[in-house]
Amino acid sequence: MSDASAPGRQDTWDLVRRDAGAWDTAGEIPRTVLSELGAAGLLCAEVHKQYGGLGLTSRDSGELTAHAGSLCSSLRSVMTSQGMAAWTIQRLGTAEQRAAFLPRLTGGRLAAVAFSEPDAGSDLGAMSTRVRHDGDGVVLDGSKTWITAAAYADLIVVVARSGDGAAAVVVPADTPGVRIEKVAHPMGCRAAGHAQVHLEGVRLPAANVLGGGALALPFLITTALAYGRMSVAWGCVGILRGCLAAVTEHAATRHQFGRPIGEHQLVARRIAELYAAERVATGVCREAAEHWEAGSPSLVISTVLAKHVSATQAVQGSASALQAMASAAAVDGHVVARAYRDAKLMEIIEGSSEICQLELARHALATRRTTARKESAQ
């Protein structure tokens, strides 16, 4: 997707392209930029039109996410958080809650989703943040860590234990008892507003508990993460596209030993690696998007595959890009320097590569005879 074909105003994308490096070094995206993109519906573009959203398909939303990611992974991370919050509200909330909260997310308010805790990362089942009923409301206590976009968020969807089950609670960030503490120097997506979220006796109306009652924690986590993983996967496609544009331009115009460096075979190999990485990541993301659009149960596994493959490709591709560009890109803020740092974070968040691999292996093992039978029948 080019700037011209991306939804949203051309001058906004121009601004993102121009300032992404400065936001990275400053560790912050101006609030006005995020609010403007949010009010245009671009931060959670799959929200239905009845709630003020753009109602994009999974594929179109993915291409938009990749476009943002090619310019600024910090901005794309904010999109991932906003989109995941909207998806969680859409999926778990009642009709009244969708009508109450989704228009805020398409109207310029910013949102985050809080899962991780100091002692509950990959093992989210170990989370200890708790919500309890008290009178006609609820009270939340606990701490969440490394919550993307929480430093910007007006609303934080907090996942907590509730009785024997779990609940997702929409917490306005200005509620008494909420304390947001920004992660000082994240190594990647430096302007994505990562923060710790401390909750001490946070009192809210029961209407802020999505779906009203306690849900099964595994359902809740898997549901919310599915959207986040697709968004991260497309963001990695964007990282690769940003690198490919920078590297091909550089390799075609910089001369060493009397010819463009792209004509030197070892540099050409880096370009080929990067090109292949972008195509592979795009392929797995498109397949997963098709499954989402068809409502196919295969979307669950293809989403994990897309996230894992795209993140791995982004790490390898951005390393190839940096090697090819050498000192031309070895400056903080440069699109390829950012890609190199941001991509590594993508192997860690939204289900680490290791967690994704465990899920893929489990699926491959569970379906092994089915696959063999299908192939022998062909």
Added chain:
Amino acid sequence: MTHEQHTSQAPLDTDAVIDRITRFVAEETRTTPDSDQDLFTTGLANSMFAMQLVVFLEQTYDVTVAGPDLQLSNFRTIKSMAALVDRLRAQSATGTDV
């Protein structure tokens, strides 16, 4: 994957629903469970497979499994899933939303 999109909300034959869900579970787990076997305690299902079941029911029976219905108890056995489908189709036939 067989797509059995039902556009009308006519009552379904419960045995046929149980049979269709059983086939899906068998395809995805290489095991054919009894209709009242607990899929989670017997290790056939985990949270990823639970979500596959949600999407499968939504696609096959033209229903939406919204927040309050995302309870493990609704997905614990093939019979409980068939009961969920029955209830959701009855609700959407009367225009009830959550």
